Every structure is written in C-alpha cells, then in structure tokens.
Amino acid sequence: MIPTSPLVVGIAVAVALLALFVLARRLRGPSSEARESKRAHEAAQEREPPVEIGETYEFGVTELTDHHSGDEVAVGKVEGFVVFTEEIPSGLEPGDVIRAKVLSFNEGRTSADATFVERA
Incomplete structure (x- = not known):
C-alpha cells in the first residue's frame, strides 16, 4: 500500500514542482545577461580596438x-x-x-x- 499522509503528499508535490522548475530553466536557455555578454563579445571581435600598442x-x-x-x-x-x-x-x-x-x-x-x- 502507498502511504497517503498529507506530509508524504506534500513532499511529493514539492519534489515534482522542483523538478519541473529545473527542467523549465534548462529548456529556456541562457539568461538575458549571458546573451547580452555574448553579443558584446561578438561585437568586440568585429571592431578594431580603440587603443594602440605603445600608447x-x-x-x-x-x-x-x-x-x-x-x-x-x-x-x-x-x-x-x-x-x-x-x-x-x-x-x-x-x-x-x-x-x-x-x-x-x-x-x-x-x-x-x-x-x-x-x-x-
């Protein structure tokens, strides 16, 4: 027989919600901050540096x-x-x-x- 006490049900629901949250975060991809950092890095690679060696x-x-x-x-x-x-x-x-x-x-x-x- 499967225990059905309110405590066991509550723990099971909490674990299921946590698993769904983790899955949703992984499927969503990188944060907006990470995406912006990547865009800035790519833009920096495409432009000439505004500084010169020796200056x-x-x-x-x-x-x-x-x-x-x-x-x-x-x-x-x-x-x-x-x-x-x-x-x-x-x-x-x-x-x-x-x-x-x-x-x-x-x-x-x-x-x-x-x-x-x-x-x-």
Whole structure:
C-alpha cells in the first residue's frame, strides 16, 4: 500500500514542482545577461580596438581581479574596450583614475594588457 499522509503528499508535490522548475530553466536557455555578454563579445571581435600598442590611455578602474599571471590587475575600459593593467600600486581601488601603457592584445583582440604608468 502507498502511504497517503498529507506530509508524504506534500513532499511529493514539492519534489515534482522542483523538478519541473529545473527542467523549465534548462529548456529556456541562457539568461538575458549571458546573451547580452555574448553579443558584446561578438561585437568586440568585429571592431578594431580603440587603443594602440605603445600608447598611454587614461581610464577609471572598474574592478581589481586576479590575472592569469597570478598577480592582481586593475580592469578598466577605454571606449568600452577592456584593458587589464598590471604592476598596479598598493592601495589602488575601483573608482581611481589611472594612466596605463598598452603592451599587447589578447588573441581575439577583444581586450588588451597594459602596464601602470601613474594615477591621474
């Protein structure tokens, strides 16, 4: 005999609803934020970078993050183009304005690596 107590029925309904929710999320696909990020990345691949290697640019630091080198880097944008700046001084914080010299582009030319020059 199958138990039919209200507690067992309630748990069964909750499990079924959770399974339906998970299935619906998977079928729906990526979030609007993920789709927008992908569109921005594809658009960046199609345009020429607004920076040049060897030139110095001034921009605001949007965040500090760990770079693939293992060092902390400052992240900022020049005309919407992402610039990762290495060799940053201690005490640098998001919101600070810096000058950095562009050293190289990534493989897809959708971002650049730079070295810190000075606080602006």
